[in-house]
Amino acid sequence: MRGFKCFPSVLQDVPNPYTIPDLRDEVTLARYPFLPQAKSWIAEMASTHQIDIDELLDGSMMERSRIRARSRLIDSVDSKDGVEVASIGDIHTVEGRLLEAFSFYYARLVVGASEDERLISRWAQAEAERAQHILVKDNAIDTIANTYISQIECDEKGIWKIGLSDFIELCTGITGSRWRLPNCVVKDGWVTLHDEGDKYSSRAKVARLLRERMKEEIKQDALEKMAKMDESLLIRLSEPVGMIRGLVASRTAETIALIGAGEEDWPPCMRKAVSELAEGVNVNHFGRVFLASMSRCIGLPVETTVDFFRPAPDFSEGTTTYQVNHLYEREYTPSGCSKLKVNHNCAVRTGDDRLCDQPWMDHPLKYIRAKQRRRKKQGSMEINVVTPKAGDA
Ligand code: SF4
Incomplete structure (x- = not known):
């Protein structure tokens, strides 16, 4: 039996393999970019292809990765089966591998920047489900099983068995009687994963158990990224965070204030758009679409958005509700500052608002994010000021 070490996860008492198997196959690393073996590989690729944080966030070389990351994130909210298995690139080419690896990396940054643990869990679950679907047919299952599970073996008939302690920990997160210990064959500290047809073949059961461990590792990595994120990165990622938050809000029908965005x-x-409408001023089409898409991103319900338009001279309940619903369903994201300026919807000139004057300010969602960060900081400073010290009377 091998020795154990603990991975940095909430499962601190769970045994994991002491020695992680060597894995250099780049196709496998690109398919499962969250593997511990993929960390140095991704770092190496970043250095070879000169991908730094600016390139990843805004560069043209990484544009396709950001698009793929967006679909990874959308799938995590929309799809019942996790992230779409098929990539948009060919993973057998360098470009395809770059796309897979860095889209995962970018998506992880975005969920980390959301500072929302529920969203992070949801995304980790979707990525782990994707990996589970691929693993069932992938020869790499053996290496990946030995990466995450301390005791696991497969016999010549393709029947797997797993150490009792691993099984007990992993099966608690899975529903169904076949995963309850009294219904399993246990011998000498091993649980045999019997073949029960396609969906529950021995191999499929290994993939299902692995999903639990992968989910936890993906989640912990994202939480670590979240803890290390600095303010400027949080602000730079406001737009994709707004996109995914808006999507969650529309799917769950909850009023999730995007990032707690109050007025x-x-x-x-x-x-400007809200007050002009309130005064009966006829806001142009671009401004109306902007206002409704901002409302969606900060999680305002459709009814509230429709109410913004109520005082407009041409208001029609039916038409406005239809148009706002359409915009929410299509998941419009708000335009950036440059387009708003061109269309006369920007409300400031230099010197009017210090945040708008910042050189990095190119999107209204960044404004919200920056405001919230400042308020949060001020709040904690105020708490520090009023908190009495130990020993104060
Ligand atoms: S500069 Fe400020 S007011 Fe103008 S569009 Fe950007 S966020 Fe809005």
């Missing part, structure tokens, strides 16, 4: 956080352009 005091709204950017001047959004306030």
